[in-house]
Amino acid sequence: xxxxxxxxxxxxxxxxxxxxxxxxxxxxxxxxxxxxxxxxxxxxxxxxxxxxxxxxxxxxxxxxxxxxxxxxxxxxxxxxxxxxxxxxxxxxxxxxxxxxxxxxxxxxxxxxxxxxxxxxxxxxxxxxxxxxxxxxxxxxxxxxxxxxxxxxxxxxxxxxxxxxxxxxxxxxxxxxxxxxxxxxxxxxxxxxxxxxxxxxxxxxxxxxxxxxxxxxxxxxxxxxxxxxxxxxxxxxxxxxxxxxxxxxxxxxxxxxxxxxxxxxxxxxxxxxxxxxxxxxxxxxxxxxxxxxxxxxxxxxxxxxxxxxxxxxxxxxxxxxxxxxxxxxxxxxxxxxxxxxxxxxxxxxxxxxxxxxxxxxxxxxxxxxxxxxxxxxxxxxxxxxxxxxxxxxxxxxxxxxxxxxxxxxxxxxxxxxxxxxxxxxxxxxxxxxxxxxxxxxxxxxxxxxxxxxxxxxxxxxxxxxxxxxxxxxxxxxxxxxxxxxxxxxxxxxxxxxxxxxxxxxxxxxxxxxxxxxxxxxxxxxxxxxxxxxxxxxxxxxxxxxxxxxxxxxxxxxxxxxxxxxxxxxxxxxxxxxxxxxxxxxxxxxxxxxxxxxxxxxxxxxxxxxxxxxxxxxxxxxxxxxxxxxxxxxxxxxxxxxxxxxxxxxxxxxxxxxxxxxxxxxxxxxxxx
Amino acid sequence: xxxxxxxxxxxxxxxxxxxxxxxxxxxxxxxxxxxxxxxxxxxxxxxxxxxxxxxxxxxxxxxxxxxxxxxxxxxxxxxxxxxxxxxxxxxxxxxxxxxxxxxxxxxxxxxxxxxxxxxxxxxxxxxxxxxxxxxxxxxxxxxxxxxxxxxxxxxxxxxxxxxxxxxxxxxxxxxxxxxxxxxxxxxxxxxxxxxxxxxxxxxxxxxxxxxxxxxxxxxxxxxxxxxxxxxxxxxxxxxxxxxxxxxxxxxxxxxxxxxxxxxxxxxxx
Ligand SMILES: Cc1cc2nc3c(=O)[nH]c(=O)nc-3n(C[C@H](O)[C@H](O)[C@H](O)COP(=O)(O)OP(=O)(O)OC[C@H]3O[C@@H](n4cnc5c(N)ncnc54)[C@H](O)[C@@H]3O)c2cc1C
Ligand code: SF4
Ligand code: SF4
Ligand code: SF4
Numbered sequence: 001x002x003x004x005x006x007x008x009x010x011x012x013x014x015x016x017x018x019x020x021x022x023x024x025x026x027x028x029x030x031x032x033x034x035x036x037x038x039x040x041x042x043x044x045x046x047x048x049x050x051x052x053x054x055x056x057x058x059x060x061x062x063x064x065x066x067x068x069x070x071x072x073x074x075x076x077x078x079x080x081x082x083x084x085x086x087x088x089x090x091x092x093x094x095x096x097x098x099x100x101x102x103x104x105x106x107x108x109x110x111x112x113x114x115x116x117x118x119x120x121x122x123x124x125x126x127x128x129x130x131x132x133x134x135x136x137x138x139x140x141x142x143x144x145x146x147x148x149x150x151x152x153x154x155x156x157x158x159x160x161x162x163x164x165x166x167x168x169x170x171x172x173x174x175x176x177x178x179x180x181x182x183x184x185x186x187x188x189x190x191x192x193x194x195x196x197x198x199x200x201x202x203x204x205x206x207x208x209x210x211x212x213x214x215x216x217x218x219x220x221x222x223x224x225x226x227x228x229x230x231x232x233x234x235x236x237x238x239x240x241x242x243x244x245x246x247x248x249x250x251x252x253x254x255x256x257x258x259x260x261x262x263x264x265x266x267x268x269x270x271x272x273x274x275x276x277x278x279x280x281x282x283x284x285x286x287x288x289x290x291x292x293x294x295x296x297x298x299x300x301x302x303x304x305x306x307x308x309x310x311x312x313x314x315x316x317x318x319x320x321x322x323x324x325x326x327x328x329x330x331x332x333x334x335x336x337x338x339x340x341x342x343x344x345x346x347x348x349x350x351x352x353x354x355x356x357x358x359x360x361x362x363x364x365x366x367x368x369x370x371x372x373x374x375x376x377x378x379x380x381x382x383x384x385x386x387x388x389x390x391x392x393x394x395x396x397x398x399x400x401x402x403x404x405x406x407x408x409x410x411x412x413x414x415x416x417x418x419x420x421x422x423x424x425x426x427x428x429x430x431x432x433x434x435x436x437x438x439x440x441x442x443x444x445x446x447x448x449x450x451x452x453x454x455x456x457x458x459x460x461x462x463x464x465x466x467x468x469x470x471x472x473x474x475x476x477x478x479x480x481x482x483x484x485x486x487x488x489x490x491x492x493x494x495x496x497x498x499x500x501x502x503x504x505x506x507x508x509x510x511x512x513x514x515x516x517x518x519x520x521x522x523x524x525x526x527x528x529x530x531x532x533x534x535x536x537x538x539x540x541x542x543x544x545x546x547x548x549x550x551x552x553x554x555x556x557x558x559x560x561x562x563x564x565x566x567x568x569x570x571x572x573x574x575x576x577x578x579x580x581x582x583x584x585x586x587x588x589x590x591x592x593x594x595x596x597x598x599x600x601x602x603x604x605x606x607x608x609x610x611x612x613x614x615x616x617x618x619x620x621x622x623x624x625x626x627x628x629x630x631x632x633x634x635x636x637x638x639x640x641x642x643x644x645x646x647x648x649x650x651x652x653x654x655x656x657x658x659x660x661x662x663x664x665x666x667x668x669x670x671x
Numbered sequence: 672x673x674x675x676x677x678x679x680x681x682x683x684x685x686x687x688x689x690x691x692x693x694x695x696x697x698x699x700x701x702x703x704x705x706x707x708x709x710x711x712x713x714x715x716x717x718x719x720x721x722x723x724x725x726x727x728x729x730x731x732x733x734x735x736x737x738x739x740x741x742x743x744x745x746x747x748x749x750x751x752x753x754x755x756x757x758x759x760x761x762x763x764x765x766x767x768x769x770x771x772x773x774x775x776x777x778x779x780x781x782x783x784x785x786x787x788x789x790x791x792x793x794x795x796x797x798x799x800x801x802x803x804x805x806x807x808x809x810x811x812x813x814x815x816x817x818x819x820x821x822x823x824x825x826x827x828x829x830x831x832x833x834x835x836x837x838x839x840x841x842x843x844x845x846x847x848x849x850x851x852x853x854x855x856x857x858x859x860x861x862x863x864x865x866x867x868x869x870x871x872x873x874x875x876x877x878x879x880x881x882x883x884x885x886x887x888x889x890x891x892x893x894x895x896x897x898x899x900x901x902x903x904x905x906x907x908x909x910x911x912x913x914x915x916x917x918x919x920x921x922x923x924x925x926x927x928x929x930x931x932x933x934x935x936x937x938x939x940x
Contacts, residue, residue: 508932591847595761601928622762640928642877643845644852657855 002127005036005061006119007052008097009043009068015098016041018107019115024067024097027116031123035059044074052078053085061087063126067095067119088131090576090650095122117663124662128655132576137629139225140325141567142167146217146506149177151541151552152330153199158560159328160208164567167322168203169231170213174279175200177332178542179549181262183362183370186412186548187443193278193365200280214285218319220510221605223630224536225325225572235315237272237286242310245282249302249311250274258290260367264357266375267367272302276365286311326536326563329520330556331506333542336391336399336495344390344463344493350376351470352463352491354390355409362416372420374490381424381489384417385472386410387460388430391496399496401517403546406494407434411444413492414453426453427486429460429474437550456484463491497546511603512537519545530558535632538562577650578631579606579638581624592623592645598637599624606630607637672720674780675746678772679715682744688770689741691715692731694724706731710740720746720774726839727885729754732764733844744770744782749796750885752789753918754841757883759786760923763844786921793919800884800903808907811900824864827871829894832862836874836898839891842881849873875901880909880926883918912938 006028010016021039029037036059040048043066055061064087066078071094079089097115105111141164145156148170156166168175179185180200182192203209218230253270260269262276269275271291274284292299293313303311335354339347346352351374353361364370374381388410392403407430414426433455435441447453458481460474469487476482499518500506507514512532513521520543523531530538540556541547547555566572581592589612599607610625626637626646638646638653647653679691695707695717704724707717708731729751731737745751752771758764771783773792783789800808814822834850837843850858850870858873859866874888875898882902889899909915913934915926924931 588846591845593763593845595763597761597925597928600925636928642849643847644849644857645847653852654855661855 002033002063003035003059003061004031004033004063004065004123004126005052005055005059006031006034006038006123007043007048007055007064007066007068008037008039008119009048009066010039010041011069011098011102012042015068015102015115018102018105018111019097020109020112021115023112024115024119028065028067028119028123031120033127034123036061043068044077049077049081052081056082056085056087062091063129064092065095065119065122065126066092067097067115067122069098070094070096070100090132091126091129093122093126093129095119117666120666121659121662124658125655128652128658129650130652132649135574135576135578135628136571137223137225137574139567139570139572140227140323141165142322142324143326143328143563143567144169144220144227144229144322144324145328145330147177147329147331147541147543148172148175148203148211148213149330149332149541149552150179150196150199150549151332151543151556152177152328153196153203154553154556155328155330155540155560155563156203156209157199157206158557159563160206162560162564162567164208164564166206166209167229167231167324168209168211169215169217170211171216172275173214173236173273173283173285174275174281175203175211175213176276176278176280178356180276180278181264181356181363182359183364183366184412184416186408187437187439189412189415191364193363197278197280200278204280211281212320213281215320217506217509220327223604223632224574225566226629227324227327227536229322229324229327231320231322233318233320234285235288235312235317236283237288237291237312237315238284239310239312239315240281240283242308243283243306244308244310245274245284246307247274247284248305248307250284252301252305254299254301255290255292258287263360263367264354266353266357266360286313326538326566327510328538328540328556328559328563329506329510329512329532329543330540330559331500331503331543333497333519333546334500336498340391340397340495341493344387344460344491345465345470346390346493346495349463349465349470349491350374351381351489352493354493354495355406355413358413358492362413362420370420372417372424379489380421382421383425383486383488384414384427384490384492385460385470385486385488386414386426386428386492386494388428388494389459389496390493392494393431394496397496399498399517401545402434403494403497404434405497405546405548408437408440408443408548410492410494411435411447411453415447415451418451418453426451427472427488428453428455429458429472430455431459432457437548458484497542500543503543510534510537519543530555530562536566574629575633575650576628577633577648578628579626579633579635579646579648581626582645582647589621590623590645591643592641593643594622594624595642596624598641598646601636601640602631603634603636604630604632606632672718672778674778675720675772675774676715676718678780678782679709679718679744680712682770683709683712683715687742688744690737691718691744691746691772692728692737693718693746693772694720694726694728708737708740718746720778722776724748724774725886725890727751727754727841727883727887729758730839730841730887732758732769733841742769744772747771747773747783748885749773749793749798750883751841752783752793752796753798753883754885755789755918756786756793756921756923757842757881757918758844759921760917760925761842761881766921790920798916798919800907804899804903808900808903812904823868823871826896827867828864830862830867830871830896831894832860832867832870833893835891835893836888839887840878840882841885841887842878842883843874849877871896871898871901874898875905878902879905880913880915881917882906911935 008025025037025039082092083089095118145168156168215233218232255271259265260267272286288294360366435444458475458477462473472486503518522529538559540559541552612621691709694704697705773781913926
């Protein structure tokens with residue numbers, strides 16, 4: 001006979017304010033099989049847990065229902081308390097009468113009755129629970145970091161320095177990410193390259209880090225502690241071991257007029273190139289789309305000038321297979337480009353540029369060597385208008401969020417401009433200034449007060465060209481929406497920070513969730529900000545949401561700490577809430593008929609074939625088998641199996657059915 | 672007909688197969704054809720093939736008592752050929768497990784020894800619903816949901832839960848059907864309204880993306896429930912939404928369990 005204990009929590013007043021907890025406890029006591037039912041102010045507190053464990057011992061409980069908050073919150077707490085009292089932890093269930101009841105309903109009888117119903121279903125379930133044993137899986141102590149921006153660099157270094165191996169995969173020829181494109185950085189105005197490049201070199205030199213640049217993830221299979229990744233090393237068209245990075249080839253390449261991505265289209269590069277002089281690794285790649293040899297079959301000049309004969313025109317992509325225990329996503333972000341702003345003439349007027357283009361213009365290593373020269377005619381712009389929130393916080397443009405970094409970098413841009421063009425006049429159109437952060441508000445005030453940047457609160461409605469000037473039409477909403485017109489020489493749009501174009505496809509490849517803007521979703525917005533919902537995959541940097549360098553670095557170190565914690569054990573304990581395919585006595589052996597349609601449905605490739613053989617080795621039957629290490633307990637296969645041969649431990653058909661029946665079959669008098 | 676019999680004799684005499692599963696004359700006047708299991712060359716004259724030979728004989732491939740008799744040659748209509756491919760896709764038959772004797776209306780016999788040759792043969796067939804089937808289906812789809820509910824309520828009211836449809840279906844081969852699970856009891860045992868609805872909906876859904884439209888379930892039904900309407904509706908939905916037709920290939924992604932990024936999925940958006 002079942003002997004169930006029910007423990008009703010007040011959660012301070014979170015539950016007791018709307019639910020009559022004493023009544024719930026009294027009703028629960030009358031459910032058949034319940035031998036103990038109490039309520040208490042804070043069940044999760046020490047005395048609360050004590051109540052659970054003493055009742056288990058004194059009343060010989062065979063199952064426990066804690067009616068409190070969401071199991072996401074405290075299920076581990078109570079399962080541990082049960083285990084300490086000698087009850088198998090999987091004989092403990094939580095009835096969520098907070099999120100599912102007290103928080104979402106008004107105080108009243110109906111609310112209390114609903115709480116009773118929730119308890120009733122869980123009592124019905126727990127009676128069918130079976131003792132389960134945790135699963136142990138080995139851990140491969142190597143981390144895969146995807147993306148070599150500042151976040152990926154920081155995460156790699158932290159993991160490597162805690163003594164574990166790292167494989168860093170960067171899709172561009174060099175690591176560095178967007179930070180390598182920046183001129184100076186807010187809020188200190190220190191040179192971006194100066195603080196970044198030493199880190200990049202550290203990555204190259206750290207013996208624990210293997211860097212695959214110009215490479216992309218091909219596929220990822222497996223599960224926490226035991227992933228298998230295939231990495232595509234794109235053909236650089238060069239033998240990296242022979243190349244010394246002398247750069248002769250890049251100098252001699254006759255195809256020189258290719259818009260440089262690194263310079264945000266403002267500068268030019270040859271067909272064989274290193275994105276920037278401080279690149280890591282400092283080895284060129286041939287851009288096959290523009291190389292004369294690949295286009296016309298003739299040239300091979302680089303091959304002739306290379307002192308070490310490192311050029312390989314026939315090199316093919318290479319696939320490398322690696323085993324890793326954890327993955328850090330650090331693939332960063334992008335900004336809105338192109339014809340997103342027809343009303344601002346962006347992409348149409350050459351002197352309307354975006355923030356990254358401004359960074360390259362302001363950078364001492366950029367195409368203008370740090371001088372302010374507008375793209376159309378190379379003249380020094382005398383009046384520059386900066387427009388914040390270009391696309392951001394604009395539901396009409398489909399981007400309702402704040403890109404977070406633009407207020408700050410716009411202030412920086414206006415300031416840098418003033419430092420370079422002393423007589424210049426910078427204007428900033430803004431919606432409001434968001435400068436939360438250490439020294440951030442001070443930074444913006446400095447721009448306004450010391451550098452004389454004129455801030456105008458209002459939106460720009462239109463920009464058009466007139467006589468070599470850009471006419472910026474807007475309104476000053478602080479002056480009663482007075483219409484404004486500024487004749488500018490150059491306009492800089494702080495375009496919205498958006499997810500990388502390939503972000504969605506990559507998320508699907510590694511099976512993590514993402515939001516409607518394709519930024520990767522954290523497991524919990526407050527309490528688990530560096531984890532994804534897929535165990536073993538962590539987040540760092542702007543791939544999760546637009547963020548600045550200090551935040552990216554902090555998150556990267558957080559992710560690295562999670563990885564290091566995971567790698568601190570040799571084995572991983574996993575909850576046994578997984579699918580199992582039934583086994584029966586001969587001659588049936590299993591009700592599974594081996595159609596293996598379940599195999600095609602499993603998102604985690606957890607279903608294998610098992611051959612059942614007789615004593616003579618004769619094949620009797622081939623049936624499905626779930627790999628306990630791989631299964632995530634999602635239940636997809638269970639829904640698919642026609643013969644109901646698969647069941648999830650802890651959420652079995654019987655358990656769930658019992659819950660439903662408990663609700664359907666309750667008599668009116670039970671309420 | 673004689674070509675078919677000769678082929679059967681030859682196959683049995685040479686021990687290429689242990690048995691020919693074909694059609695024979697049923698007893699009684701104007702009796703429909705029935706399945707015969709020919710295990711000796713001398714019995715081959717009872718084989719017939721004419722317009723009354725409609726049953727999908729592939730159903731016997733999945734019966735253990737037939738299977739244990741050894742390798743079979745199967746007189747196969749287009750539906751039976753598609754069934755063989757679908758069974759292969761579901762890992763139930765392997766290449767060279769059987770020999771298909773494809774027959775057409777002219778009595779022409781084409782032996783197909785491998786799944787690949789069956790695939791090629793099936794690819795050349797017209798597997799669309801017939802004009803008559805289309806018209807009837809359109810009429811059914813035109814009913815509004817309430818009318819459709821009433822329509823099925825009346826039809827299913829006659830269901831006896833005899834499971835003849837299940838027995839006739841070559842793709843209902845589970846060794847334990849969901850209706851036989853009693854822990855928990857998913858489908859109520861008695862033939863009342865609710866149980867009948869649940870059983871029939873479940874049967875149809877379990878065949879979504881798998882049914883080859885042979886029509887045997889409806890022919891087997893002793894009370895004439897038009898089960899084919901459910902099957903045909905589902906198979907046209909699967910075709911429209913996933914561009915998938917069952918029984919065309921020996922290796923196929925099951926429409927109901929696989930996800931392709933380019934599935935139209937118009938029913939979700
Ligand atoms: C105009 C502008 C000015 C800014 N100024 C400042 C400033 O002054 N101060 C400040 O703190 N912040 C500033 N920022 C923000 C700063 O750029 C970001 O905080 C920082 O770059 C985020 O780093 P990250 O590593 O997360 O992403 P990223 O810098 O975007 O790096 C991501 C890396 O991942 C790589 N990658 C992408 N996809 C893949 C893939 N599928 N496989 C492998 N690799 C991949 C990319 O090539 C890239 O190298 C500015 C941003 C902009 C746009
Ligand atoms: S779906 Fe069910 S019957 Fe088919 S292989 Fe999987 S477990 Fe077995
Ligand atoms: S529950 Fe089934 S589908 Fe889900 S991961 Fe486990 S085996 Fe795969
Ligand atoms: S459901 Fe009916 S029509 Fe479809 S394969 Fe089975 S018996 Fe044939």
